[in-house]
Amino acid sequence: MKQSRRTLLSALALTLTLPFASSAQAEEPVKAGFVYVSPIGDAGWTYQHDQGRLQMEKALAGKVTSRVVENVQEGPDAERVIREFATSGSKVVFATSFGYMNAMEKVSKQFPNVTFLHATGYKSGKNFGNYNARFYEGRYLTGVIAGKMSKSNILGYVGAFPIPEVLQGINAFAMGARSVNPKAEVRVIWVNSWYDPGKEREAAMTLIAQGADMVTHHTDSTATVQAAEEKGVYAFGYHSDMSKYGKKAHLTATTHQWGDFYTKTMQEVLAGTWKPTNPWGGIKDGMIKLAPLNPAIPKDVQTLVGDLEGKLKAGTFHPFTGPIVDQDGKEVVAKGKTLSDEELNKMSYYVQGVASKLPKK
Amino acid sequence: MKWIRIEARQEPDPLMRFGSPVLAVTLTVLAGLLVFAVLGKDPVEGFKVFFLNPLRDTYALSELFLKATPLMLCALGLAVGFQANVWNIGAEGQFIFGAIGATGVALYGGELGLANSPTLMLGLMMLAGAISGALYAAIPAWLRTHFHASEILVSLMLVYVANLFCSWLVFGPWMDPDGQNFPQTRSFDDAALLPTILEGTRLNLALPLALGLLLIGHVYLNHSYAGFKMRVAGGAEFAARYAGYSSRRMVWIGLLAGGATAGLAGMAEVAGPVGQLTDKIAAGYGFAAIIVAFVGRLNPFGIFLASVVMALFYIGGEQAQQYLSLPSAIAKVFQGLLLFFLLATDLFVNYRLRLGRSAHH
Numbered sequence A: 001m002k003q004s005r006r007t008l009l010s011a012l013a014l015t016l017t018l019p020f021a022s023s024a025q026a027e028e029p030v031k032a033g034f035v036y037v038s039p040i041g042d043a044g045w046t047y048q049h050d051q052g053r054l055q056m057e058k059a060l061a062g063k064v065t066s067r068v069v070e071n072v073q074e075g076p077d078a079e080r081v082i083r084e085f086a087t088s089g090s091k092v093v094f095a096t097s098f099g100y101m102n103a104m105e106k107v108s109k110q111f112p113n114v115t116f117l118h119a120t121g122y123k124s125g126k127n128f129g130n131y132n133a134r135f136y137e138g139r140y141l142t143g144v145i146a147g148k149m150s151k152s153n154i155l156g157y158v159g160a161f162p163i164p165e166v167l168q169g170i171n172a173f174a175m176g177a178r179s180v181n182p183k184a185e186v187r188v189i190w191v192n193s194w195y196d197p198g199k200e201r202e203a204a205m206t207l208i209a210q211g212a213d214m215v216t217h218h219t220d221s222t223a224t225v226q227a228a229e230e231k232g233v234y235a236f237g238y239h240s241d242m243s244k245y246g247k248k249a250h251l252t253a254t255t256h257q258w259g260d261f262y263t264k265t266m267q268e269v270l271a272g273t274w275k276p277t278n279p280w281g282g283i284k285d286g287m288i289k290l291a292p293l294n295p296a297i298p299k300d301v302q303t304l305v306g307d308l309e310g311k312l313k314a315g316t317f318h319p320f321t322g323p324i325v326d327q328d329g330k331e332v333v334a335k336g337k338t339l340s341d342e343e344l345n346k347m348s349y350y351v352q353g354v355a356s357k358l359p360k361k
Numbered sequence B: 001m002k003w004i005r006i007e008a009r010q011e012p013d014p015l016m017r018f019g020s021p022v023l024a025v026t027l028t029v030l031a032g033l034l035v036f037a038v039l040g041k042d043p044v045e046g047f048k049v050f051f052l053n054p055l056r057d058t059y060a061l062s063e064l065f066l067k068a069t070p071l072m073l074c075a076l077g078l079a080v081g082f083q084a085n086v087w088n089i090g091a092e093g094q095f096i097f098g099a100i101g102a103t104g105v106a107l108y109g110g111e112l113g114l115a116n117s118p119t120l121m122l123g124l125m126m127l128a129g130a131i132s133g134a135l136y137a138a139i140p141a142w143l144r145t146h147f148h149a150s151e152i153l154v155s156l157m158l159v160y161v162a163n164l165f166c167s168w169l170v171f172g173p174w175m176d177p178d179g180q181n182f183p184q185t186r187s188f189d190d191a192a193l194l195p196t197i198l199e200g201t202r203l204n205l206a207l208p209l210a211l212g213l214l215l216i217g218h219v220y221l222n223h224s225y226a227g228f229k230m231r232v233a234g235g236a237e238f239a240a241r242y243a244g245y246s247s248r249r250m251v252w253i254g255l256l257a258g259g260a261t262a263g264l265a266g267m268a269e270v271a272g273p274v275g276q277l278t279d280k281i282a283a284g285y286g287f288a289a290i291i292v293a294f295v296g297r298l299n300p301f302g303i304f305l306a307s308v309v310m311a312l313f314y315i316g317g318e319q320a321q322q323y324l325s326l327p328s329a330i331a332k333v334f335q336g337l338l339l340f341f342l343l344a345t346d347l348f349v350n351y352r353l354r355l356g357r358s359a360h361h
Helices: A002-025 A045-059 A076-087 A098-110 A135-149 A164-180 A197-209 A223-231 A259-271 A299-314 B014-038 B043-055 B058-083 B091-112 B118-147 B151-171 B206-223 B225-235 B237-242 B247-274 B285-295 B300-324 B329-350
Strands: A030-035 A064-069 A090-095 A115-119 A128-133 A154-159 A185-190 A214-218 A234-239 A250-256 A288-290 A331-333 B004-008 B351-355
Touching: A030 A045, A030 A076, A030 A259, A045 A064, A045 A234, A045 A250, A045 A259, A064 A076, A064 B300, A076 A090, A076 A098, A076 B058, A076 B247, A076 B300, A090 A098, A090 A259, A098 A115, A098 A128, A135 A154, A135 A164, A135 A214, A135 A234, A135 A250, A135 A288, A135 A299, A154 A164, A154 A197, A164 A185, A164 A214, A185 A197, A197 A214, A197 A223, A214 A223, A223 A234, A223 A250, B014 B043, B014 B285, B014 B300, B014 B329, B043 B058, B043 B300, B058 B091, B058 B206, B058 B225, B058 B247, B058 B285, B058 B300, B091 B118, B091 B151, B091 B247, B091 B285, B118 B151, B118 B247, B151 B247, B206 B225, B206 B247, B206 B300, B225 B237, B225 B247, B237 B247, B247 B285, B285 B300, B285 B329, B300 B329, B329 B351
Parallel strands: A030 A064, A030 A090, A090 A115, A115 A128, A154 A185, A154 A214, A214 A234, A234 A250
Antiparallel strands: A250 A288, B004 B351
């Protein structure tokens, strides 16, 4: 009898310690899920997001862990992957391609206690925010370098799709070049794909054959930089520092830096202070950075770019400051005014200085 | 002196004919365990995540069947042609055209007052999907019957045309006016969306429809004179000609059937989990269905099983990324293994292994 009572008591004691055990478990790291549209690879859009994720994991070691699903098509698969993250305990889900927007919106409504963040969309909700970066700021700076250094005054641009984000980049590049070289003109070839190294290379080769001695791209692969290296012309990388793909050709790159944003967001979620602020950050916010400048860029140009970068950081300069005239000679913004964010997001024209014509609808 | 010889069988072994896909799946799973072990993962854990997680509850099963439905539809139509050696490789393009036809009805049907009668709207969309797919498949059929153009090459090349045409629509006349220039149509009205058949899931009317068609396909292929003629044409071309079966007719039936079911699958995708037309609508179903048709032995019941296995590999691949941190290529590895083992085990349908010393030496 006595024996059994002791067992009972010890069992009771055990149950008493249980709450402590579970409170220790509450310190378990918070889980975050990342949904990527392409394989991570070693350069490009998804690679930069993954670098940001790793930076965040390191900064918040012990507090946050993260999981990844790459190469998720923008379609019905996305909803399943996003939902799986939410059901399996992720407190935050990041999805980094435009086409995930509707799936994110739908799942965010079913899981009010999970925070959903979507890169480059335009919808948001209580627990659903979006985020984006002002890629065009880097484009303007690279345009200045191109304008200064081009001998042929022909600048080549390989584009994916004529959506506002890409047009902002092309126009900023052209305006940057024209600000220092009124003879510079930008020629664009659309490859109608975000990632198609074969087509990207072909487009870059065509542009170089047309006399372009500076090329850049708004597509995912390193093909344009590699083509430039092969043909002995200069190139500007995009998304990532692509210098290892073109030691001589790669002058610099407009790189995406998501690490600080991911860290800040996770800290806010941990603290319970997160709100959908839908940031659109630029050089000032550290979301856009130029890759290290190639020594081939003359010193005076380096200084000029450094000054402009300083002004962007200080917020005293906006690349889309009027007068801006579109290709057909129509004034888009008057002198001294700047394009609003709303106008930027509806951009559907080329500015003066872009020699190509937009595909007709 | 050979210890192992491969010897032709007098007749194909009926047991191996259906045993070989089962054997191939088993070998794929075993090889998969090896792959997990080589990648440094616990094979048992890997097996659970990859093969059992996608089956763990009603929701997971609903997703599995949602993914399998378009594969079933495409593979069924392909099997009709493959039976008669009509090689339609372009189900992907026919899928896209089906999606386009259905989208046309969904976008303009509202103006014709169809928004209030979902039955009529969906009926018309199905019809438009099937007819558009069939018409698109009629191009290779006509070129084959009139000019002896290879339907393999023509149907395959037309996939690219379909992709570009679809891109043109969603970047042009059908672009969502509120979609910030992204390649998508506006979201369909509720009347143009297939009703779900299981509360809280995305599983919709397309599954029972596909199952019904599989049944009809079974009767047609295995219990009808027309189906018999197709099989004879496939098995013994000269016998079919001698019997007076029109080979032109076979080409037409084979391609139109493939086009119609692929078109219907396209309709089910835009009216189902996607809810709009985008430039990425096809997601490779038309190509994956070729594997499904062969793993399923061109038999409707086999196609049902094979499409579920194929869907399992897709979803298992996502799960392996989330829970085992394996790269997305893992799903492709499994598909490749399956096809490889099927081709290997298929050898034994017509051949057998003889062990022991050759009697002839």
